Amino acid sequence: MLETVQLTKAFKGKTVVDEVELYLDQGESVGLLGPNGAGKSTTISMISSLLKPTSGDVKLNQKSTIKNPVDLRKVLGVVPQEIALYEELSAYENLKFFGRIYRVPKSELESRIQDTLEIVGLKERQKDLIKTFSGGMKRRVNIATALLHNPKILILDEPTVGIDPQSRNYILEMVRQLNEQKGTTVLYTSHYMEEVEQLCNRVYIMDHGKVIAKGTKSELLSILSNEDTISVQPNRIDEEFLAAVKEIEGVRKVEVSGEEINIIAKKASNIVSELVNVGERHQVQILNFQMENPSLENVFLHLTGRTLRD
Amino acid sequence: MMPVFLAQLAKDRRSPALIILFIVGSVLATVLFTGGTQAPVTVQIFSEEEQTEEIEAKWEQLLNQEGNMEFVVTEEEEARDNVRQGRSDLAIKLFEDDYEIVTSSNLPTVQYVDQHVRTVFEREARIQVATEEASNPEELRQEIKSQLEDPLFAMEVESTTGEELSAHDMGIQLMYAFTLLVAMFIIGFRVNNVSKDKVDCIWDRVILSPVGKTSMYTGYIAYAFFIGFVQTVIVLMVFNYVLQYDLGERFDLLVVVVAVFTFSMVSIAMLFTGIVKGPEQFYALYPSVIPLIPLISGAYMMPGTITHPVMTFIGDLFPVSHAIEAMIGVTLYDATWQDITQPIIIMILIGVVSMGIGINLVERRRG
Incomplete structure (x- = not known):
């Protein structure tokens, strides 16, 4: 349905998106995962025709959209990372404005506004000004404005940034329902691995402007099939101890996360007993020890040596 | 175009305080700074010469003979103190054949009063020269006075159109200057919505809709024009119909001039939006620059006061x-249609050029 071909963008000689290739099939929910600054928003801006690529192409049903994005824009709903609403107007007035610019027929506008408000759960607050809304409610109206013209493809750029867990869950559930019940194709970007895991059939992982891994969740996790993910909680963490852990045979990645150390090591290596030995040698007591099922976070750590929130 | 226009209108309908403030401010500023053309201005006069009482009495009578100002003899210390404390804009220090203006400001009232006092002193100087050699000066003075009132030859001064030439009214000029100044502010703030909506990403959303860029710009420009035009016309109507200022017989022509001025000013504001980096910079710079424009243009001064070619x-x-x-x-x-054609064409030209450059710069800033 929608695909990018070697999509590249450079600003002042610096390449921020480098030959990105991704595709979305109809009805799919695809995640674009990566840390801040990975190039996700720039990729989305190019896909949605807001930004012209330096090279490469964006195709809708095999047809290039770079020179003539009209057809693409008709089927596209874009939810930007920023709250792009008139704060001085009510939720209803904002929806009316966006409905008008998307040329929703006059006879249908009112019912579409009410339906959309129902979807985002703000029907009761429609007359209230946006500036009186909480962050989560603003995010929901931000999404609602992109749904008014019944888009076939919905692109959401980090729609849960800076909101409370309750609103976040509401939004995730709403996107899931749009995808499953209405058949809307979804491209969802986030640096929250758990959101993408929860929502998406397929995932692209981006870092430094490149797609470094892609596939279904199980395909991505299979990257770690020859490795174990171990979480260790010692009574103290010092440089010498960490250096010694990295020296253990079979250890591939070591990452400190708060009071814990996440270790990715080759499967079947004798990591447990070696860790205890290293701890004794450096007078470090192992308080807790856990073998974990690998997650996309671990995959990212494995591929880049960094966590998503670095 | 209409959705963008209506959204801007809805925003102002939600919070009309700014527009009302500008309309009231415009009227108040004019009345405050000009003292109102209908209300007399009171000016304190004094003398420090030897024949103080004689000089004061003479000039008090001559200065009060005509005009809508009232000249009152006051103690020197009191008059100076009033100026120093800001209770009076100015006072006049009288000499036998000359005067000095005592002021601590450069308010338009000062020039307004100066114009009247100078006229009276120059006329009196001419009469004095004529009576100096006379055997009976007082008799000659009375004769000149009566002849001036009933001259042998009546001289009519006509304008180029054949109409009677009216005296320049500084009060009316200041009223227009303040009205246009306030309009420039409101127009600028509304044009700046282009920049504000871009920063807020609303612009991006509109770009993704079927609304074309031309329609978008037209929406913003049309609204800025509409609000600036309506505000200015309301202020002029208040002066004309409520405060009974004499704005002439052709209010329709004034409305046309206001419309062309508003278009031209919307374009200047668009040029400004294109030059600055963002809405915040606009809010910081525009209000600093705009008050200078009427000043440089001589809007607060008598015509011909600014002569420097640059x-x-x-x-x-x-x-x-x-x-x-x-x-x-x-x-x-x-003035008729023909008389105002030239300034109208110049304003349209300024508008077209500024709009072209302005939109071009705004587009380049899109990155």
Whole structure:
């Protein structure tokens, strides 16, 4: 349905998106995962025709959209990372404005506004000004404005940034329902691995402007099939101890996360007993020890040596 | 275009305080700074010469003979103190054949009063020269006075259109200057919505809709024009119909001049939006620059006060001087369509050029 071909963008000689290739099939929910600054928003801006690529192409049903994005824009709903609403107007007035610019027929506008408000759960607050809304409610109206013209493809750029867990869950559930019940194709970007895991059939992982891994969740996790993910909680963490852990045979990645150390090591290596030995040698007591099922976070750590929130 | 226009209108309908404030401010500023053309201005006069009482009595009588100002003899210390404390804009120190203005400000009232006092002193100087050699000066003075009132030859001064030439009314000019100044502010703030909506990403959303860029710009420009035009016309109507200012017979021509001025000013504001980096910079710079434009254009001064060619050139680059020229023409000199064609064409030209460059710069800033 929608695909990018070697999509590249450079600003002042610096390449921020480098030959990105991704595709979305109809009805799919695809995640674009990566840390801040990975190039996700720039990729989305190019896909949605807001930004012209330096090279490469964006195709809708095999047809290039770079020179003539009209057809693409008709089927596209874009939810930007920023709250792009008139704060001085009510939720209803904002929806009316966006409905008008998307040329929703006059006879249908009112019912579409009410339906959309129902979807985002703000029907009761429609007359209230946006500036009186909480962050989560603003995010929901931000999404609602992109749904008014019944888009076939919905692109959401980090729609849960800076909101409370309750609103976040509401939004995730709403996107899931749009995808499953209405058949809307979804491209969802986030640096929250758990959101993408929860929502998406397929995932692209981006870092430094490149797609470094892609596939279904199980395909991505299979990257770690020859490795174990171990979480260790010692009574103290010092440089010498960490250096010694990295020296253990079979250890591939070591990452400190708060009071814990996440270790990715080759499967079947004798990591447990070696860790205890290293701890004794450096007078470090192992308080807790856990073998974990690998997650996309671990995959990212494995591929880049960094966590998503670095 | 209409959705963008209606959204801007809805925003102002939600919080109309700014618009109302500007309308009231415009009227108040004029009344405050000019003292109102209908209300007399009270000016304190004093003398420090030897024959103080004689000089004061003479000039008090002559200065009060005509005009809508009231000259009152006051103690020197009191008059100076009033100026120093800001209770009076000015006082006049009288000499036998001359005067000095005591002031601590450069308010338009000062020039307004100066104009009247100078006229009286010059006329009196001419009469004195004529009576100096006379055997009976007092008799000659009375004769001159009666002949001036009933001259042997009546001289009529006509304007180029054949109409009677009216005296320049500084009060009306200041009223127009303040009205246009306030309009420039409101127009600028509304044009800046283009920049504000871009920063807020609303612009991006509109770009993704079927609304074309031309429609988007037209929506913002049309709204800025609408609000600036309506505000200015309301203020002029208040002066004309409520405060009973005499704005001439052709209110329709004034409305046309206001419309062209508003278009031209919307374009200047668009140019400004294109030059600055963002809405915040606009809010910081625009209010600093705009008050200078009427000043450079000589809008607060008698025509012909600014003679420096560079200053007049800079003043002519902005629509204010042309708008005031046309409006004064309509109000004081009964100008017709033909008479105001030139300033109107110049304003349209300024508008077209500024709009072209402005939109181009705004587009380049899109990155």
